[in-house]
Amino acid sequence: MEWETVIGLEVHVQLATKSKLFSGSSIEFGAEPNTQANVFDLALPGTLPVLNKEALKMAVKFGLAVEAEIGMKSVFDRKNYFYPDLPKGYQTSQLDFPTVGKGTLDVTLEDGSIKTIGITRAHMEEDAGKSLHEDFHGQTGIDLNRAGTPLLEIVSEPDIRSAPEAVAYLKKLHSLILYLGISDGDMSKGNMRCDANVSVRLKGEEEFGTRAEIKNINSFKFVEKAINIEVERQIDLLEDGGRVVQETRLYDSEKNETRSMRSKEVANDYRYFPEPDLLPIIIDDAFVEEIRATLPELPDAKRQRFLDEHKLSEYDAMVLANDLATANFFEAVVAVCDNAKLSANWVSVDLQAYLNEAEIPISESPVTPELLGGLINKITDNTISSKIAKTVFGAMLAGEGDAEKIIESKGLKQVTDSGAIEALVETVIANNPEQVEQFRSGKEKVFGFFVGQIMKESKGKANPAQVNQILKDKLTS
Amino acid sequence: MFKSGLADIARSLAAGEFSSEEITTAYLARIKEKDKELNSYITLCEEHALAQAKAADNNRAKGETHLLAGVPLAHKDIFCTSGVKTSCGSRMLDNFIAPYNATVVENFNQAGVVTLGKTNMDEFAMGSSNETSYYGAVHNPWDKELVPGGSSGGSAAAVAAHLSPAATATDTGGSIRQPAAFCGLTGLKPTYGRVSRWGMIAFASSLDQAGTLTRSAEDAALMLNVMAGHDPKDSTSIDIATEDYTANLNKPLEGLKIGIPIQHFTEGLNAEVEQNIRNALSEFEKLGATLKEISLPNSHLSVSAYYVIAPAEASANLSRYDGVRYGYRCEDPKDLEDFYKRTRSEGFGTEVKRRIMVGTYALSAGYYDAYYIKAQKIRRLIKNDFDAAFADVDVIMGPTSPHTAFKIGSQSDDPVTMYLEDIYTIAVNLAGIPGISIPAGLVNKLPVGLQIIGKNFSESHLLNIAHQFQQATDWHTQTPEI
Numbered sequence: 001m002e003w004e005t006v007i008g009l010e011v012h013v014q015l016a017t018k019s020k021l022f023s024g025s026s027i028e029f030g031a032e033p034n035t036q037a038n039v040f041d042l043a044l045p046g047t048l049p050v051l052n053k054e055a056l057k058m059a060v061k062f063g064l065a066v067e068a069e070i071g072m073k074s075v076f077d078r079k080n081y082f083y084p085d086l087p088k089g090y091q092t093s094q095l096d097f098p099t100v101g102k103g104t105l106d107v108t109l110e111d112g113s114i115k116t117i118g119i120t121r122a123h124m125e126e127d128a129g130k131s132l133h134e135d136f137h138g139q140t141g142i143d144l145n146r147a148g149t150p151l152l153e154i155v156s157e158p159d160i161r162s163a164p165e166a167v168a169y170l171k172k173l174h175s176l177i178l179y180l181g182i183s184d185g186d187m188s189k190g191n192m193r194c195d196a197n198v199s200v201r202l203k204g205e206e207e208f209g210t211r212a213e214i215k216n217i218n219s220f221k222f223v224e225k226a227i228n229i230e231v232e233r234q235i236d237l238l239e240d241g242g243r244v245v246q247e248t249r250l251y252d253s254e255k256n257e258t259r260s261m262r263s264k265e266v267a268n269d270y271r272y273f274p275e276p277d278l279l280p281i282i283i284d285d286a287f288v289e290e291i292r293a294t295l296p297e298l299p300d301a302k303r304q305r306f307l308d309e310h311k312l313s314e315y316d317a318m319v320l321a322n323d324l325a326t327a328n329f330f331e332a333v334v335a336v337c338d339n340a341k342l343s344a345n346w347v348s349v350d351l352q353a354y355l356n357e358a359e360i361p362i363s364e365s366p367v368t369p370e371l372l373g374g375l376i377n378k379i380t381d382n383t384i385s386s387k388i389a390k391t392v393f394g395a396m397l398a399g400e401g402d403a404e405k406i407i408e409s410k411g412l413k414q415v416t417d418s419g420a421i422e423a424l425v426e427t428v429i430a431n432n433p434e435q436v437e438q439f440r441s442g443k444e445k446v447f448g449f450f451v452g453q454i455m456k457e458s459k460g461k462a463n464p465a466q467v468n469q470i471l472k473d474k475l476t477s
Numbered sequence: 478m479f480k481s482g483l484a485d486i487a488r489s490l491a492a493g494e495f496s497s498e499e500i501t502t503a504y505l506a507r508i509k510e511k512d513k514e515l516n517s518y519i520t521l522c523e524e525h526a527l528a529q530a531k532a533a534d535n536n537r538a539k540g541e542t543h544l545l546a547g548v549p550l551a552h553k554d555i556f557c558t559s560g561v562k563t564s565c566g567s568r569m570l571d572n573f574i575a576p577y578n579a580t581v582v583e584n585f586n587q588a589g590v591v592t593l594g595k596t597n598m599d600e601f602a603m604g605s606s607n608e609t610s611y612y613g614a615v616h617n618p619w620d621k622e623l624v625p626g627g628s629s630g631g632s633a634a635a636v637a638a639h640l641s642p643a644a645t646a647t648d649t650g651g652s653i654r655q656p657a658a659f660c661g662l663t664g665l666k667p668t669y670g671r672v673s674r675w676g677m678i679a680f681a682s683s684l685d686q687a688g689t690l691t692r693s694a695e696d697a698a699l700m701l702n703v704m705a706g707h708d709p710k711d712s713t714s715i716d717i718a719t720e721d722y723t724a725n726l727n728k729p730l731e732g733l734k735i736g737i738p739i740q741h742f743t744e745g746l747n748a749e750v751e752q753n754i755r756n757a758l759s760e761f762e763k764l765g766a767t768l769k770e771i772s773l774p775n776s777h778l779s780v781s782a783y784y785v786i787a788p789a790e791a792s793a794n795l796s797r798y799d800g801v802r803y804g805y806r807c808e809d810p811k812d813l814e815d816f817y818k819r820t821r822s823e824g825f826g827t828e829v830k831r832r833i834m835v836g837t838y839a840l841s842a843g844y845y846d847a848y849y850i851k852a853q854k855i856r857r858l859i860k861n862d863f864d865a866a867f868a869d870v871d872v873i874m875g876p877t878s879p880h881t882a883f884k885i886g887s888q889s890d891d892p893v894t895m896y897l898e899d900i901y902t903i904a905v906n907l908a909g910i911p912g913i914s915i916p917a918g919l920v921n922k923l924p925v926g927l928q929i930i931g932k933n934f935s936e937s938h939l940l941n942i943a944h945q946f947q948q949a950t951d952w953h954t955q956t957p958e959i
Binding site: 042043044045046047048049050051078080082084087088089142269271272273276277278279 | 557563570573575577674675676677679681682683709710712713789790792793795797799802813817837840841842845849
């Protein structure tokens, strides 16, 4: 039997506002428990919500970026349930009239093809607080710092057909929210979290299978693993004649398994109704246009521009445009050295390798765009070879200054004086008569041996093109 | 001195006839003496009141002073008062000391008004007789065996018995106007959104509105001048300019077109009450007004719609009382569910629990459309009825309540009869428009209230009409012997 996977994702993005969705409390991460909870966040009697306009703007901005219908009238609703970290006994969310309606997101798949994933809606809602079960001797501590933090819940259509597609969608979404500046997207802090609705059906079947919802997956890697393991579980179940139960499941990354969170099959009755403490939010075209005017160049547009303007390869353009900070870094390097190809290579290969290794974001790179551009300039003006440039780059990372200074202090300037190179070539030829004989008898592979010897002799400083030319002349003369 | 209302006390303070400290001390002493029989206060703010009075006297001596500075006032215990117990008439909040002031309280504080104390009320403002209070029933000063009306029964009894010259109150379905009628007072419920709800403990958010219980329309105007206004902390407060509500009090009523809704004069209305209301309407004719019968065809649906919408909102508004962060908490809970169940079962009274259950039911899957959505449609129809009526008439008048105050305990076993108490007042809340109840006669030595209903933001006009009636009659100066 051939199975098809159907996935829809619900992504919660924490909006990068200064204060909470309905109160003036700060949302900064890591504060002492309950120091960022005011009378409203504590749900004291008589307190009332006031919508944070920045959150609304961010939601609309996102909507415009995914070419969605913008809710000119959006309504907040109360979602009722009891939990100790939900101070009001209801979460204020948006049910029937979300701020962002239907939109789309184009995702580049592994084979390079582009797939359009539908976005059903995106709505604003407030986060709950945290229950702390440790350190309270059998009791539970409640931290309400997070309560009321603005979230944008982005719901996709069930258009996703595999775990890698889900990851590609998430990465694109991540890239987009960073471009828009509406969230830091930090999954490790829970500022972007994902619920995956997963089902399987026989290939060719029209109807969706019963889905399970995997809650709160907090990394791209786990999304892929959780979906794969869940799909496997469902297929095994179905092939053994069982059936999938509609339920909420939790992914355990240590055991690499999903397991049921709620034993009961009953759906919670949240008794949604319109929030009477807030009037419907009515926005007009002028408001929307004002926000549209603040939209930055988005990832797809930037990638296209990198292709057109910088003549990058599809791959380089995508890799660089994917992350706004990387794209900006790249363009800053080009501005210094005016060599897009080398800039792209250095940023996406050498610098990226270092950053990955050191686990630091590009914003904290010890090599600034000015330094890297300066280094590339030294390659293009033949002061150093690409190989020596790696050495210089290493010294830059160690904080030894700019390219000029490092080349100077380490004596790495490329030898371009043909007289000096000739002398080196002659010495090497004279010292290796056996190899000369081999070359002359047709074994051209030893040419590389001579180049290596010469470069070694020059401590890598000889201009490789000149070495090649002179060596060729000498050996064949 | 105790026959006075706010305006008189303000004039005496300005004339130096007595100081704020003197009048405050006198009121506090009178409350201590007389309130044992009435139970109109839950909390007396003695120290705090005297400090405020002294400050007001000092400011007056320096010449910096608001018209009402130094005048004493009582607040319904639904308004949060910083550092003072704010119970909302419930065991649930018996231990709750508010850490902040309601905007209404803050505005009076800024004006230099002295807070005598916090008045008794039906638990979470749910009731029409002030019998559901955790702190016990309030007695009507006109006859202590009778209820003062509710839910602002403590405020009404306190003002009627001269235990405060005036009081703040709130009205969700009639909770200002009906006690005003039962206690012979002027009770104003302003337009929804005119007065901030910040710090006013929510019963039904889309219906709750703060207002006044006073001895006269002039006093109500003086209070509204302090209370009204846009509050950025309340998203439902409306951002339109306030006015001086005393400015139009003396305009003649010549040409006023009064609508008389036939539905407010049908069976169920006590004949003597009706006669008093008809007499009052004749008085308005003498003042130059004309009467016209009108119809509010959907008014019979108002109580049903209200008892879906109000409990639905209340069921969510009262979810925060879970014992986790403040308020009542049960002893030794077994687990979380037990914690919730017992905290809420023990902390809330019967009527509150009844309404939470009704509201929860109305919002439940499968019932939401049949109840909540339907009730909202009725609400729209009721609003349309008023809009249509106001195309023809300037204001609408009728009885505030079908009868005078009833005996304590006489209706408490029958919630539906109790809900019908507000039959003439509830539609006004559903429509969001303002209404005022003024004394308009006595039946067997008990006050009768006339309700005057106006268009949105017509408070100034309502006060003008009430004031002109009070210039021509003396029902509002009648006072119980206590």
